[in-house]
Amino acid sequence: MKKAATIRDVAARAGVSVSVVSRVLNGTGPVAAPKRAQVLDAIEALAYRPRAAARQLSQGHSDTVGLLLADLTNPFFARLADRVVADARARDLQILLMTTQEDPHLEAQALDTLLDRSVGGMIGTPTGHNVERWEKLAALDIPAVFVDRTVAELDQVDVVSIENVQSAATATRHLLDRGHTRVGIVSGPLDTSTGVERVRGYEQALRERGVARDERLVRPAPFRGDRGADVVAEMLALDEPPTGLVVANTAQVRVVLKMLAQARIAIPGDLSLVVFDDNPWTDLIRPPLTAVRQPIDMLALHSVELVHARMRQKLPPAPRRIRVPAEFLERSSTTHL
Structure with a gap:
């Protein structure tokens, strides 16, 4: 593998000192126009990584x-x-x-x-x-x-x-206020801010209504693939399955709906459903989906x-x-x- 160029390589090619290269890149001091041109040419020729900064300096700004x-x-x-x-x-x-x-x-x-x-x-x-x-x-x-x-x-x-926390709390609260004490959530991965914050909002709503959190009903899923369908199927197979579900992972809404249709789960008769986000088709399918519309x-x-x-x-x-x-x-x- 070719070794990446260093600032010293740039200085050597341009025939100037490292401090001159630094001044050109960072704009920290005056550099004569001919030397400045030599440095910019060397940066381009060597594909030195900060060449983006150098071009911006030579052009004033990048659009x-x-x-x-x-x-x-x-x-x-x-x-x-x-x-x-x-x-x-x-x-x-x-x-x-x-x-x-x-x-x-x-x-x-x-x-x-x-x-x-x-x-x-x-x-x-x-x-x-x-x-x-x-x-x-x-x-x-x-x-x-x-x-x-x-x-x-x-x-x-x-x-x-x-407002991820507030949005997930509103969606969960909507189900709890309709008598659903077994409410599940399909979130994004818990190493993402959206996954963490939407679960936090779900938990906030449970606490407000005095409903105990069941770990089996809190199911993160990747943003890609069909894992959302699997985790919902696993929740529905519990001895006490959820009667309400928040699909807070926008990428998994379609696969969850497909799985529910294949399993002949009636919405909302068997399962009340709230989804993130409001896709163009969410009010066209039957029944139209209760949704959190992201602006x-x-x-x-x-x-x-x-x-x-x-x-x-x-x-x-x-x-x-x-x-x-x-x-x-x-x-x-x-x-x-």
Whole structure:
């Protein structure tokens, strides 16, 4: 494997000192135009990693934003990407879209690629891993905004998400108030912020109504694959199965519905159901589904506004946390017990 170029390699090729290269990259001091050009040429020739920063310095700024989303087979992320592109275009920003497929290794590769492409900012849905690579963006003065999820170790990054705890509590409370004391939840993985926060909201509602938590009814599932169907089948096979269910993992709604139809589980007669998110078809199937509608347009708008302002250095350095309320839509998939 070819060894990555170092700052010393750049200095040697450009015929300048390391301190001159550092000043060009970081803007920490004056550099004569001919020497500056030599350094930028050397950085390009050697594919030195901070070349994204160097190009931005040579051009003033980059108008390209990297958009790194989890999974475009998930309708939530497909619609989010569409809105981000539209909002970015309105601000004369270009979007470079990549996906992680919920794989930390693909996320690491994508982040490296986006750095090589000289992005001026990033909007991303993190897997929860690759903390060092996300931190590298900050070291290169490339602003990042997390949308939908966050990472605890990266509390310096701006975040735009829905009110996950409140939304899951509202969905669970809706079922409890209809007499369902056996309420299950299918969450995202518990190493993601959305998975943790939605389970927290579910537990909050149980405590408020004095209902004991049953570990067997709290079932995380990956965002990809069909595991959601399996965990719901396992819950329904219990001696005391749930009579109410919150599918708080948007990627698993379709497979759960397919399994329930195949098992001839009547909704809401056998099982009252609340789902995240409100897909275009949720009010068209029979019965129409009670849903937590995530405000995708607002998530996209806030994300683009934040990264644009950061790229133009128009915000104070303190990180922003924007949590947008979701809308609860009561339809016909839930009933009183």
